[in-house]
Amino acid sequence: MRPMDPIKSKRVPRFVEEYAIDRNGTRAAMRAGYTQNANAASVTAARLLGDARVQALIAEQIEKVSKEATMTAADVLRQWIDIATADPAKLFRMRRTCCRHCWGADFEYQWTAREYAQACDVAASHQDRKGNPAPLPMPSCAGGFGWTFNAEPNPECPECQGEGIAAPWVADLESLSGPERRLYAGLKVTKDGIEVKMRDQDTARDNIAKYLGMLIEKREVTGKNGAALVPEIPFVLPTDAAKLAQAYQALMGG
Numbered sequence: 581m582r583p584m585d586p587i588k589s590k591r592v593p594r595f596v597e598e599y600a601i602d603r604n605g606t607r608a609a610m611r612a613g614y615t616q617n618a619n620a621a622s623v624t625a626a627r628l629l630g631d632a633r634v635q636a637l638i639a640e641q642i643e644k645v646s647k648e649a650t651m652t653a654a655d656v657l658r659q660w661i662d663i664a665t666a667d668p669a670k671l672f673r674m675r676r677t678c679c680r681h682c683w684g685a686d687f688e689y690q691w692t693a694r695e696y697a698q699a700c701d702v703a704a705s706h707q708d709r710k711g712n713p714a715p716l717p718m719p720s721c722a723g724g725f726g727w728t729f730n731a732e733p734n735p736e737c738p739e740c741q742g743e744g745i746a747a748p749w750v751a752d753l754e755s756l757s758g759p760e761r762r763l764y765a766g767l768k769v770t771k772d773g774i775e776v777k778m779r780d781q782d783t784a785r786d787n788i789a790k791y792l793g794m795l796i797e798k799r800e801v802t803g804k805n806g807a808a809l810v811p812e813i814p815f816v817l818p819t820d821a822a823k824l825a826q827a828y829q830a831l832m833g834g
Contacts (some may be wrong), residue, residue, distance in 0.1 A: 647779065664788060666760045680723075748773075
């Protein structure tokens with residue numbers, strides 16, 4: 581039985597794609613599914629890479645990847661513009677929301693129905709230090725129900741004086757698009773909470789200004805302590821009268 585032509589293997593296209601990534605035949609063969617044994621993968625890669633047809637496919641793939649990865653100056657400028665003009669408030673901001681008394685009846689504490697039911701359960705099941713039942717008074721529901729955390733503050737609320745409560749708001753970062761998507765640079769979990777990371781807008785603006793020639797870098801054109809710059813090329817004054825005359829004429833442009 582004649583051995584199978586290696587170029588006809590269904591794994592060859594995958595090997596070609598993987599090899600074009602890092603030019604490592606052993607890893608490419610393993611990622612392409614030939615084998616997970618490094619020694620065997622090395623042998624397989626050597627056999628494939630020794631085939632002129634596979635080399636031609638690799639050359640085509642590398643050229644394709646290079647074209648797709650090409651970034652022009654216009655592409656870079658467009659990215660800078662996106663970063664510079666994006667609105668950070670569309671990523672996150674501090675907003676004012678109502679307090680618990682803003683919209684309660686007669687400005688009393690307002691609940692959600694579920695919260696109130698849970699508070700009643702806690703009061704009814706309370707025990708003393710010895711574990712004996714010691715129910716607490718039921719919480720007041722004079723303020724009514726229907727509290728929502730994102731409602732606007734009531735300007736007439738006596739509890740918060742219409743200021744509401746400062747609450748951080750973060751957008752659905754997965755749904756960002758346009759300049760804001762370019763501005764967003766990831767999340768960082770800190771001991772104080774979640775930090776939304778952004779790319780530097782000031783640097784982007786500076787890059788745009790430099791690209792457009794709007795910034796002129798100042799350079800020192802004087803010597804030490806403001807003295808005039810003196811050429812470091814030594815000048816020897818000729819002593820011969822004829823040469824001195826020639827030097828003078830050359831200096832005067834004659």
